[in-house]
Each structure stands twice: as structure tokens, then as C-alpha cells.
Amino acid sequence: MLQRKERPARWRNRTVGSAVIVSVLLGATVSLALMLGSVQVPVVSVWEVVGRRLGVPGLDVSLLDDRIVWQLRLPRVLGAAATGAGLALCGAVLQSLTRNDLADPYLLGISNGAAVGAVSVIVLGVSFAGLVGTALVGAGAFVGALAALALVLTLATGRSGALPPTRVVLAGVAVGQMCAAYTSFVVMMSGDHDAARRVLGWTLGSLAGIRWNGALVLVGLVVLAFCLVMAYTRALDAFAFGEVAAGSLGVGVRSTRWTLMVATAVVTAGLVAFTGAIGFVGLVVPHLARLLCGPLHRTLLPLSAVGGALLLVLADTAARTVVPGQEVPVGVVTAAVGAPVFVWLLHRQGSTA
Amino acid sequence: MNLEVQDVTWVRRGTRVLEHVSASVPTGSVTGLIGPNGSGKTSLLTLLAGLARPTSGRVVLEGRDIGAIPIRERARIIALLEQQATTSLDLTARQVVELGRIPHRGRRAGAVRTADVVRQAMADADVLHVADRRWQTLSGGERQRVQLARSLAQQPSILMLDEPTNHLDLGHQIGLLRTVRRLGITTVAALHDLDLAAAYCDRLVVLDGGRVVAHGPAAELLSSPLIEHTYGVRAEVEHHSLAQRLTVVWHP
Numbered sequence: 001m002l003q004r005k006e007r008p009a010r011w012r013n014r015t016v017g018s019a020v021i022v023s024v025l026l027g028a029t030v031s032l033a034l035m036l037g038s039v040q041v042p043v044v045s046v047w048e049v050v051g052r053r054l055g056v057p058g059l060d061v062s063l064l065d066d067r068i069v070w071q072l073r074l075p076r077v078l079g080a081a082a083t084g085a086g087l088a089l090c091g092a093v094l095q096s097l098t099r100n101d102l103a104d105p106y107l108l109g110i111s112n113g114a115a116v117g118a119v120s121v122i123v124l125g126v127s128f129a130g131l132v133g134t135a136l137v138g139a140g141a142f143v144g145a146l147a148a149l150a151l152v153l154t155l156a157t158g159r160s161g162a163l164p165p166t167r168v169v170l171a172g173v174a175v176g177q178m179c180a181a182y183t184s185f186v187v188m189m190s191g192d193h194d195a196a197r198r199v200l201g202w203t204l205g206s207l208a209g210i211r212w213n214g215a216l217v218l219v220g221l222v223v224l225a226f227c228l229v230m231a232y233t234r235a236l237d238a239f240a241f242g243e244v245a246a247g248s249l250g251v252g253v254r255s256t257r258w259t260l261m262v263a264t265a266v267v268t269a270g271l272v273a274f275t276g277a278i279g280f281v282g283l284v285v286p287h288l289a290r291l292l293c294g295p296l297h298r299t300l301l302p303l304s305a306v307g308g309a310l311l312l313v314l315a316d317t318a319a320r321t322v323v324p325g326q327e328v329p330v331g332v333v334t335a336a337v338g339a340p341v342f343v344w345l346l347h348r349q350g351s352t353a
Numbered sequence: 354m355n356l357e358v359q360d361v362t363w364v365r366r367g368t369r370v371l372e373h374v375s376a377s378v379p380t381g382s383v384t385g386l387i388g389p390n391g392s393g394k395t396s397l398l399t400l401l402a403g404l405a406r407p408t409s410g411r412v413v414l415e416g417r418d419i420g421a422i423p424i425r426e427r428a429r430i431i432a433l434l435e436q437q438a439t440t441s442l443d444l445t446a447r448q449v450v451e452l453g454r455i456p457h458r459g460r461r462a463g464a465v466r467t468a469d470v471v472r473q474a475m476a477d478a479d480v481l482h483v484a485d486r487r488w489q490t491l492s493g494g495e496r497q498r499v500q501l502a503r504s505l506a507q508q509p510s511i512l513m514l515d516e517p518t519n520h521l522d523l524g525h526q527i528g529l530l531r532t533v534r535r536l537g538i539t540t541v542a543a544l545h546d547l548d549l550a551a552a553y554c555d556r557l558v559v560l561d562g563g564r565v566v567a568h569g570p571a572a573e574l575l576s577s578p579l580i581e582h583t584y585g586v587r588a589e590v591e592h593h594s595l596a597q598r599l600t601v602v603w604h605p
Contacts, residue, residue, distance in 0.1 A: 099441070234455050241438045241452075247404045248435075249507070250428025250456035295442040 022306050026081075029310055033077045033317040034069050038325070041065055050074070071211075079210035080316040080330075081309040082218040083271050084281050086225055088308025090264040091282030092289065092300055093229050096236045097260055098165035104283040105268040108261065109172050111277035112179035113148020114141035114269065118202050118276075119183045123190045134209050137202065138273040144179075145269035151175050153262070163257045204329030205278035207316050214274050225267040226305060232260060233297035240295070278331050280338025281308050281315075287345050311337075354415055354430060354510040354539060355380050356401060361410030363396060370396040371407070372563045378511070378541055383534060385554035385571065386543040389584055392560040394543035395436065395515055401541055402433045402513045414511075428456035432509035436516050438500050440488060446499045447484045450475055453506030471506050477532055478502035479525070493520035501529060505536070514542035518549060551575055551590075551599040559583060575599055 052059040090105035117140035155171035238246040356378040403419040518526040530553040588603040
């Protein structure tokens with residue numbers, strides 16, 4: 001008789017328990033994010049708006065509430081959740097793949113490459129085929145990120161085509177510095193203060209421009225990324241003791257590395273095109289998730305995704321409410337929260353190891 | 354499972370680490386690889402485990418070129434115990450052993466319960482008592498035995514051991530090799546301790562400078578001239594009447 005793999009009851013209960021906690025937390029956070037802003041909307045009205053739009057009959061909402069909650073805040077909140085989840089997911093995968101605690105989604109030169117593209121559009125006014133403004137900056141960032149990725153992969157590929165992690169990290173740093181030099185040079189030379197301000201704002205990241213189209217693209221991208229990396233959970237576990245061990249456990253080291261590095265980089269480039277380079281989410285969240293659930297990827301990846309979503313939704317809500325009448329760049333909020341957490345993690349590691 | 358190396362030469366990063374090596378590993382036997390540091394033992398194990406391709410020559414498993422076997426299938430046939438396994442991750446000993454089930458995941462036909470296989474492997478490697486301890490808190494010897502349990506959890510037909518007795522106390526050195534013998538898995542082990550090699554190996558392959566300088570049954574092979582030639586150490590090989598085995602006595 002065939003026996004199905006049985007999981008211990010304790011494990012199953014924990015999974016169900018975590019799923020419940022996570023759903024409640026997500027629900028509460030999203031409600032909060034939809035309520036708060038320059039205009040406060042009561043929680044009941046928030047859910048009435050959402051309910052009516054989802055086809056629940058008999059709900060009566062004001063036009064203003066509908067516009068604020070459904071047209072402005074919800075896409076932004078969904079975009080933040082997807083971006084946070086995506087960044088944390090990519091960070092977790094890259095940390096495991098390179099066995100480097102400092103790896104983050106921008107490891108392969110993505111953020112600096114994207115900045116080159118964005119700056120070229122903002123400062124030099126490169127224009128292309130009817131694309132204007134924000135959309136063009138996003139497109140420029142995406143192209144720049146992919147170009148940097150291609151350059152890093154070319155530099156990092158060993159003679160055997162194996163992408164050794166140390167070479168990837170070093171090539172990423174080198175290409176990143178090159179791109180940063182170009183960005184600074186162009187901004188300084190242009191002498192255009194408004195452009196310099198826009199570049200700085202873009203570098204720190206913002207979710208302000210996200211409407212329904214963008215939100216749906218971001219959600220779709222991250223759902224795809226999630227499905228892909230979840231197919232690699234055991235392969236990623238196998239890297240715990242390095243590549244020789246992974247190989248002897250029947251994992252295709254080279255193909256796994258190429259697939260996941262390119263996939264996470266392209267996903268990150270996609271996120272950056274919409275939001276700019278938001279730091280610290282992809283670096284810190286996987287470490288926190290590992291503390292909570294251990295390093296096995298079957299639980300680490302979903303937990304990282306949820307943690308990233310929660311963090312970025314909260315950070316973005318703070319970014320648009322902390323200073324009345326003005327937006328703080330969301331990257332500033334994530335760095336302000338993320339850096340101390342990272343220091344605390346370091347301290348903790350120092351005291352246990 | 355019969356494993357054979359046919360006239361293998363391997364140039365690795367510009368260095369010729371193995372040169373015209375031929376050897377065979379008969380089913381059910383324990384083969385010892387001996388030789389000085391840098392003689393090519395680990396390189397030969399790497400090729401035997403199918404983890405790299407030789408520059409010329411072939412490694413053949415049951416008549417098939419090892420490079421032609423899908424890697425997951427290969428990982429269900431051959432397990433490798435590395436010389437030193439390190440991780441910065443916070444895994445428990447049991448989770449490490451469970452990694453050995455990765456090549457079997459998702460297979461239904463004749464499925465056995467993962468937990469049972471893992472428990473048996475840990476019992477065989479004498480690490481059940483540390484199952485819930487964290488890897489980082491284990492001693493060198495415990496880590497080595499947990500890794501052995503991980504290899505056994507792969508349920509391999511062939512086991513590659515790279516200096517498996519490193520870090521182990523005398524009791525566990527003997528225990529490990531005795532376990533391997535008892536399980537009857539075809540084994541290739543790189544060893545430094547010639548006494549252990551003589552006691553637990555059916556056959557020895559002696560490497561020096563990437564070449565096979567001698568091979569054959571342990572009892573016939575070990576001799577003073579061989580040891581002096583390979584290691585540059587004067588030694589006597591004699592049958593110890595109390596221990597009922599060959600022992601190597603060296604002169605400083």
C-alpha cells in the first residue's frame with residue numbers, strides 16, 4: 001500500500017495557527033493603512049467601500065470615500081504589500097544562494113543600474129516613443145537594471161560557467177560603484193536643482209505614484225515569483241552546507257543558481273521600475289523570519305513574503321502620515337526602522353556565536 | 354553496484370590532479386584510498402561521486418557513464434561524506450539528517466516514511482541523543498557523525514567517505530567504520546590511519562602525486578617498502594597476534 005508522507009500533528013497545528021495569525025495581522029494592517037491619511041476614513045466605511053466594489057449588495061458609500069479608499073489608497077497599499085513581499089522573498093533567496101548574510105535584492109547591481117536609467121531620463125531628458133514622465137522613468141530604470149545585471153553576470157561567470165557567489169558579490173559591488181559614479185557625475189554636472197531633487201527622491205523610493213494598473217502588475221509579478229521560488233525550497237535547503245553538498249544531494253547547482261539569480265534580479269528590476277530602490281526590506285526581513293521559523297525554506301519563504309508585505313505597508317503608511325501635508329520617502333522610513341533592527345540582529349549573533 | 358574508473362586524467366584549474374588513474378570498486382566491498390596529503394584522494398572521490406567530469410577517461414557505474422545518469426537518480430545511489438561540512442544556519446541535527454531525503458522527495462512508489470528512515474540513520478550513526486540539538490552546539494565529532502547519518506538517510510548503494518574519522522575519538526573511529534561494514538554498503542573511504550585501513554578495508558588503492566602506485570587486497574599490499582616509498586617513513590607491518598589484524602609500527 002502506498003503511504004503518504006505524514007506530517008506530525010504539532011507541525012500541522014503550527015501551520016494552521018500561523019496562517020490564522022498572519023491573516024489577522026494582514027487584515028488589520030491593510031485596514032489601518034486604508035483608514036489613515038490626510039483624510040481619516042472610519043474603518044466601517046473602508047470595508048463598505050471595498051465590499052461594494054467587490055459586489056456586496058445593499059451598501060451605501062459616499063463618492064469621496066470611494067475615491068480615497070478604492071482609487072487612491074487601495075492600489076497603493078496593494079502595491080506596497082506586493083513590493084515588500086517581493087523584496088523580502090528575493091533577499092531570502094539570494095542570502096541562501098550566496099550563503100552571505102549581507103546579500104539583498106540589489107546584490108546584482110540592480111539598484112545602481114536602475115538609478116543610471118532613471119537619472120538618464122530625469123536629468124538628460126531622454127525621451128522615447130510617446131512615453132512620458134513617471135512611466136518613462138520606470139522604463140529607464142528597468143532597462144538600466146537589466147543592463148547592470150547582464151554586466152554583473154558577464155563579469156561573475158567563471159570559466160566553467162558556474163557563477164561562484166564570491167565573484168557575484170564582487171562583480172555586483174564593482175558594477176554598482178561604476179553606475180554610482182555615472183549617476184553622481186550626471187547629477188552634479190547638470191546643475192538643475194529640481195532634477196537633483198527628483199533623482200534623490202527616486203533613489204529613496206516612493207509608492208505614491210502607484211494606481212490600479214501598477215498595483216496589478218506588481219501583484220502579478222510577485223505571485224509569479226512566489227510560485228517559482230516555492231518550487232525550489234528543498235533545492236535551497238540543500239545549499240546549507242555549500243555547493244558540493246548540494247550537488248551530492250542531487251541538486252543541479254549551476255542551473256539552480258542561474259535560474260534563481262536571474263529570476264530574482266528580473267523581479268527586483270520590475271519592482272524598482274515602479275517604486276525606486278527601497279532599501280533594508282530585502283536585507284532585514286529574511287533575517288527576522290529566520291529567527292522566528294528557522295532556516296528551512298518551506299516556511300522561511302512564505303514568512304519572509306508576509307513579513308515584507310507587513311513592513312512595507314506600515315512603512316508606507318508612516319511615510320504619508322508622519323509629516324502632515326508632506327510625504328517622507330518610504331526608503332527613509334525602512335532605513336530608519338531597518339538599520340537598528342539589523343544592528344540588533346548583529347549584536348544577537350555576536351552573543352550567541 | 355559496480356563502480357569503475359577507466360584511465361582518468363583530471364586537470365583542475367591548470368593543475369594535473371589525477372593522471373591515468375584506473376581502479377574498480379566491487380559491489381559490497383570497502384575500498385580504502387590512502388596516500389600522502391595532496392595525492393589526489395579527494396579529487397578521486399569527487400569524480401567517483403559524479404560531482405565533476407574528468408578531463409579524459411570515464412567513470413562507469415553499472416555499465417553507464419556516471420555523467421549520463423540524472424543527478425537526482427545519482428544522489429539516490431551515491432552519497433558523499435565531505436571532509437568538513439560547515440554552515441552558518443541554525444539547523445537542528447535532525448534537520449541536517451533530513452536533508453539526506455532531498456533526492457527522494459516527491460517519490461511515491463515504495464515510499465517509506467521519512468521519519469523512520471531518518472531515525473534509523475541517526476541510530477546507525479549513534480546520534481539519536483543529539484537529534485534536537487542545534488548544529489552550532491555540536492562538537493566536531495558529533496557533526497561528523499550527524500553528516501554520516503545524513504549520508505545514510507540518502508539510502509545510498511555506494512558511500513564515499515572523505516577522511517571520515519577526522520575529529521572522531523578512537524571509539525567513534527572504530528564505531529563508524531564498523532557501522533559501515535555492518536550495513537554492507539559499497540564504500541570508498543579516503544583514510545590517513547593505516548591501522549584502520551588495514552583493519553576495515555577489503556582493498557586499498559594507494560595514490561601518490563595523482564597516480565595509482567599500488568592497489569590490491571589490504572593484507573597483501575601494506576608493506577614496509579610501500580610505506581617508506583609513499584610516505585617517506587620507515588615502518589614495520591606485522592600481524593598483531595592479540596588484535597588479530599595487521600598493525601603498522603613506525604620508526605621516528
